[in-house]
Amino acid sequence: MVSTNQEAVISAALEKHSSTEGALLPILHEIQDALGYIPSDSIDVIGKGINRSRAEVHGVVSFYHHFRTHKPGRHIIQVCRSEACQAVGAVEVIEKLKRTLGIDFHESTLDGQITLEPIYCLGHCACGPALMVNGEPRAKMTPDHVDNLVNELRTKNHDD
Amino acid sequence: MTTKIFIPRDSSAIGLGANLVADAFTRVVQSNNADVQIVRNGSRGLIWMEPLVEVETETGRQGYANVTSNDVDSLFKTMFAGASDHHEKSVGPVEEIPYLKNQERLCFARNGITDPTSIEDYLGNDGYRGLKVALSLDAKSIVEIVTQSGLRGRGGAAFPTGIKWNTVLNCPSDQKYIVCNADEGDSGTFSDRMTIEGDPFALIEGMTIAALAVGATKGYVYLRSEYPHAEEVFTEALLIARAHGYLGENVCGSKRSFDIELRRAAGAYICGEETSMLESLEGKRGLVRPKPPLPAISGLFGQPTVVNNVVTLSSIPFILANGASAYKDYGMGRSMGTLPIQLAGNIKRGGLVEKAFGVTLNELLYDFGGGSASGKPIRTLQIGGPLGAYIPESQFDLKLDYETFSAAGAMIGHGGIVVFDQTVNMASMARFAMEFCAIESCGKCTPCRLSLIHI
Ligand SMILES: Cc1cc2nc3c(=O)[nH]c(=O)nc-3n(C[C@H](O)[C@H](O)[C@H](O)COP(=O)(O)O)c2cc1C
Ligand code: SF4
Numbered sequence: 285m286v287s288t289n290q291e292a293v294i295s296a297a298l299e300k301h302s303s304t305e306g307a308l309l310p311i312l313h314e315i316q317d318a319l320g321y322i323p324s325d326s327i328d329v330i331g332k333g334i335n336r337s338r339a340e341v342h343g344v345v346s347f348y349h350h351f352r353t354h355k356p357g358r359h360i361i362q363v364c365r366s367e368a369c370q371a372v373g374a375v376e377v378i379e380k381l382k383r384t385l386g387i388d389f390h391e392s393t394l395d396g397q398i399t400l401e402p403i404y405c406l407g408h409c410a411c412g413p414a415l416m417v418n419g420e421p422r423a424k425m426t427p428d429h430v431d432n433l434v435n436e437l438r439t440k441n442h443d444d
Numbered sequence: 445m446t447t448k449i450f451i452p453r454d455s456s457a458i459g460l461g462a463n464l465v466a467d468a469f470t471r472v473v474q475s476n477n478a479d480v481q482i483v484r485n486g487s488r489g490l491i492w493m494e495p496l497v498e499v500e501t502e503t504g505r506q507g508y509a510n511v512t513s514n515d516v517d518s519l520f521k522t523m524f525a526g527a528s529d530h531h532e533k534s535v536g537p538v539e540e541i542p543y544l545k546n547q548e549r550l551c552f553a554r555n556g557i558t559d560p561t562s563i564e565d566y567l568g569n570d571g572y573r574g575l576k577v578a579l580s581l582d583a584k585s586i587v588e589i590v591t592q593s594g595l596r597g598r599g600g601a602a603f604p605t606g607i608k609w610n611t612v613l614n615c616p617s618d619q620k621y622i623v624c625n626a627d628e629g630d631s632g633t634f635s636d637r638m639t640i641e642g643d644p645f646a647l648i649e650g651m652t653i654a655a656l657a658v659g660a661t662k663g664y665v666y667l668r669s670e671y672p673h674a675e676e677v678f679t680e681a682l683l684i685a686r687a688h689g690y691l692g693e694n695v696c697g698s699k700r701s702f703d704i705e706l707r708r709a710a711g712a713y714i715c716g717e718e719t720s721m722l723e724s725l726e727g728k729r730g731l732v733r734p735k736p737p738l739p740a741i742s743g744l745f746g747q748p749t750v751v752n753n754v755v756t757l758s759s760i761p762f763i764l765a766n767g768a769s770a771y772k773d774y775g776m777g778r779s780m781g782t783l784p785i786q787l788a789g790n791i792k793r794g795g796l797v798e799k800a801f802g803v804t805l806n807e808l809l810y811d812f813g814g815g816s817a818s819g820k821p822i823r824t825l826q827i828g829g830p831l832g833a834y835i836p837e838s839q840f841d842l843k844l845d846y847e848t849f850s851a852a853g854a855m856i857g858h859g860g861i862v863v864f865d866q867t868v869n870m871a872s873m874a875r876f877a878m879e880f881c882a883i884e885s886c887g888k889c890t891p892c893r894l895s896l897i898h899i
């Protein structure tokens with residue numbers, strides 16, 4: 285079932301970019317936007333689709349931090365580690381996140397629901413510490429806000 | 445008469461609650477059946493006041509700062525139900541706020557004033573005047589005006605824009621490209637993001653003028669993946685520009701063809717470097733190319749290519765509309781025009797300050813910035829990104845000027861200033877810089893020059 289969906293997503297991405305020049309990044313983005321990651325068994329198909337070797341496609345996927353090779357949780361927290369956020373307490377916020385979730389960067393909670401990722405600047409440097417939850421920004425974060433945020437995400441899980 | 449209320453859709457404003465405020469306003473407007481239009485404008489750049497809600501009145505736009513959804517009922521009463529005029533969140537007429545009033549806004553003239561995806565707003569606020577001028581000139585004259593303006597690249601290297609364009613103009617080729625660098629990777633920088641989210645047509649117009657100047661027919665914007673809101677706004681703006689004939693086969697009926705494709709980057713810092721970015725646009729790993737050849741001569745897909753930063757390109761419409769000297773009259777020495785400076789980190793009044801070159805760090809940090817956010821003395825600041833420098837307090841009288849900065853062993857870079865108070869641990873900042881460089885090295889040279897800088 286999952287793999288049919290995966291196949292459909294990949295062929296749609298290849299189809300959509302069949303005449304795009306330098307199409308590999310746009311294709312990978314389509315796939316990750318739909319599936320949350322780039323499944324390792326898709327590398328071959330993508331390579332064939334754009335006449336590039338498996339090694340080349342793999343090289344591109346692994347070069348860019350944005351592309352995941354493992355399925356993330358339902359919720360993704362991307363927290364800024366860069367200097368402007370550090371200057372206003374990002375380190376404390378990050379430590380609190382890791383402790384509350386019981387995970388390190390690039391890991392998901394035991395229930396598989398929440399994934400934590402580092403990010404290097406979100407452009408909210410005048411109102412840090414900043415993070416993004418499922419693509420939505422949160423600025424001026426504090427360790428206390430972390431509790432609220434995690435509760436909010438956990439409640440959402442209970443609701444459905 | 446319909447009253448307009450402005451609530452920014454800028455992503456920093458959203459991060460501070462602007463969407464919740466907008467939802468609350470929509471509800472109260474509906475339940476009161478009020479004749480009110482809610483406009484989602486860009487941000488004025490007074491990030492320390494966001495969400496900054498404005499209401500249009502006979503005496504101009506009145507502002508309310510740091511609004512939360514809890515304020516909305518009382519605010520609505522103040523605005524419409526004849527409650528006493530004063531509200532605790534009131535900051536008076538927005539244009540009179542010293543932080544804004546004391547700026548010189550050429551590039552950011554429209555930010556926060558317009559709805560970013562309204563072409564009517566854009567046209568009503570000097571938009572597309574520059575393109576109109578450009579369409580009446582030959583390519584050489586456009587390049588000449590840009591050269592005369594003294595504009596230098598705002599992405600970091602400060603290379604004269606007109607000279608770069610001239611190289612591309614003089615390279616015979618059937619296919620040339622305009623590539624806009626919107627990878628904005630340095631901590632403390634957000635002027636590219638604010639331009640794209642708050643005034644996307646200015647970038648589109650600037651790229652179109654660049655295309656006419658060098659004979660390019662296709663443009664790319666390489667936008668960092670960390671900016672989903674900018675992507676949303678720009679995607680919308682491209683559709684609107686095309687629908688109104690500002691992009692496409694026949695730009696403004698001129699029989700000239702130019703279109704822009706938005707490309708999302710993928711989180712590699714080195715791809716902000718122009719040759720690495722071109723590799724990435726070609727669908728490869730972002731390995732830095734040897735120079736020469738210059739991208740101007742052999743760039744994207746081997747063709748002559750203009751690579752410019754977002755702010756460089758969105759400074760172009762003003763220059764064409766108002767003339768080279770109108771721009772050049774600002775600034776000092778060989779640093780002409782204005783720079784959108786970004787005040788970030790531990791600063792009380794963080795945000796975007798567009799000033800003519802020559803402003804001192806002290807003025808920026810204290811007159812505009814109001815000192816540190818923590819109230820503790822400022823110890824140091826970082827400018828020029830991770831490859832730039834930390835500047836100690838003893839040098840805060842430095843004037844913003846490319847040459848003054850290089851003489852002091854520093855660089856202005858993209859104009860982002862990250863402020864640290866006395867609690868900063870310089871050893872751990874240095875460790876972070878090393879770690880960052882190790883993560884972000886493209887791996888081509890061993891040992892990586894990036895990390896050597898910090899050893
Ligand atoms: C490591 C590195 C990172 C860079 N990152 C950026 C960036 O994020 N945005 C940018 O516009 N220029 C960046 N640059 C500068 C570009 O290479 C290039 O000079 C610039 O895009 C040219 O445009 P401009 O002349 O309008 O500044 C970077 C350079 C280096 C060496
Ligand atoms: S290895 Fe490092 S220094 Fe060399 S090009 Fe890549 S990022 Fe730059």
Ligand code: FES
Pocket residue numbers: 364365366367368369370404405406407408409412414631632633
């Ligand atoms: S440094 Fe954290 S958002 Fe820019």
